[in-house]
Amino acid sequence: MSYPFSFPSSSAVGAPPLLRHYIGGEFVVSDARFENRSPVTGEVLALVSEARAPEVDRAVTAARAALEGPWGRFDVPQRAALLNRIADCIERRFDDFVAAEVADTGRPVQQARTLDIARGVANFRTFAQLISTTPNEMFESRAVDGSDQFSYVVRKPLGVVGIISPWNLPMLLMTWKVAPALAMGNCVVVKPSEETPSSATLLAEVMHEAGVPAGVFNLVHGFGPNSAGEALTQHKDVSAITFTGESRTGSAIMKAVADDVKEISFELGGKNAAVVFADTDFDAAVEGVRRSSFTNAGQVCLCSERVYVERPIFERFVAALKEKTEAMKIGYPDEANVDMGPVISHGHRDKVLSYYHLAVDEGATVVTGGGTPTFGDVRDGGAYVEPTILTGLPDSARCVREEIFGPVCHIAPFDAEDEVIGRVNDSAYGLAACVWTTNLARAHRVSRQMHTGLVWVNTWFSRDLRTPFGGTRHSGLGREGGRHSLDFYSELSTICVKL
Ligand code: NAD
DSSP: OOOTTOSOTTSOTTSOOEEOEEETTEEEOOSOEEEEEOTTTOOEEEEEEOOOHHHHHHHHHHHHHHHHSGGGGOOHHHHHHHHHHHHHHHHHTHHHHHHHHHHHHOOOHHHIIIIIIHHHHHHHHHHHHHHHHOOOOEEEEEOTTSOEEEEEEEEEEOSEEEEEOOSSSHHHHHHHHHHHHHHTTOEEEEEOOTTOOHHHHHHHHHHHHHTOOTTTEEEOOOOSTTSHHHHHHHOTTOOEEEEESOHHHHHHHHHHHHTTTOEEEEEOOOOEEEEEOTTSOHHHHHHHHHHHHHGGGGOSTTOEEEEEEEHHHHHHHHHHHHHHHHTOOBOOTTSTTOOBOOOSOHHHHHHHHHHHHHHHHTTOEEEEOOSOOOOSSGGGGSOOOOOEEEEOOOTTSHHHHSOOOSSEEEEEEEOOHHHHHHHHHOSSEESEEEEEOSOHHHHHHHHHHOOSSEEEESOOSOOOTTSOBOOEETTEESOBSHHHHHHHTEEEEEEEEEO
16 A cells, blocks of 8 residues: 555655645645654655645635635535535545555554545535535514514524644544535635644545635645644634644634634543443453554544443453453554554654553553564554553542543443442543443433433444534533534524514
């Protein structure tokens, strides 16, 4: 599988390719550059143009102009057709997208095929269908003078939407916002993570191929502070910021948009719990927790980093999860049956390892893992860490309270339902939880008491894109998904008519 930018169309022969911004329908470079490195080997994959305030300003100006052009007159069927065309174009270049995502992240090819890029396609198709079938509200009423009236609601675009996305599921999370924003008639300026610029660059090519009018979709590469991200949040002509990333970045963005009172939607961090009751289908729960702890090397905001197991099955559960974890294959993205690749970068590897060391300092027992694997080949230059299981920490330990965002879980025993609900909810975060039980009444009772935006019962990571998605407290602000996305990405306006 080769990196899809192997033809250096915009740089000297032999040099790494140069990834460009996409502004006003054109691919452009800027003087500042940064490196995109492979987390598998550490080698430089590409240089990336870095946008700062002037480039961001050009992108926002192009987006504003596009709102006034033909795009502003696209009706719902035209926008739905365009979204489906974008999905078709991604499908035509499916292998390129897979290669881009795998190169940037080192994740298993199979995951990129079945999850990341497949969901990118699904995001466009889902919102094409939703805008085609979602009615607007209408109410009939009687006014004080006895006359009849009706009120109906129209949806208008917000204007220019700034989309700032993270590196952990680059294509999936970026298109989760691009699709509904375009569906509602907005223009967008997208700032992908500096760690994962490749699939976003391909998406810009697809937008071009699909005939998206110039200025409707703009892409600027760069970092957050003092770079493209900050310039986007501070730009006066940006109407809304939709952001996925760390909670403290969300807090910084909230401050940056406060003076202009921009609309915001935040999908932030998590410290999610899985609760395993003794009556669970044991094998299903062990495999479920293995997936929910180690998928994507633990770099999913929904991963379970806190596992609570009812005391009668605690020892057996820890032993079974250890065995399954040690059987996981860590390796190259395109190896057969590979389960886990590296984490995103050397910097992130060091952060995860620092938590592994902190856990030991805090008194944890390391059941398995706790360090880095060695391969004796080029992967030793990559950003691999071992999948790690910890036990023995109190609920007050930093490793049990702070998001680590790596392949790690801490398992603790519990004795009673109310006790475990209290422990799960005693967190600054509130994104997702899993409940493993065969007792139907308990499943519903416990799920309703979780202070999280999402609860899975006997499963994990299954998503119906029509349902609301988001977190409570430090895990986010607002909900996206289904009509909740349509609501966020549009300005609702009520028209009251006297008959
Ligand atoms: P991050 O906050 O470091 O970066 C996310 C994006 O914000 C990047 O594009 C970055 O360049 C940009 N950014 C950083 N500082 C900025 C600033 N001051 N102004 C504007 N932009 C800025 O997050 P990350 O490390 O890329 O992603 C991992 C985090 O994302 C984890 O905390 C994870 O839980 C969270 N996440 C949440 C969800 C969800 O749906 N709730 C989904 C995926 C990831």
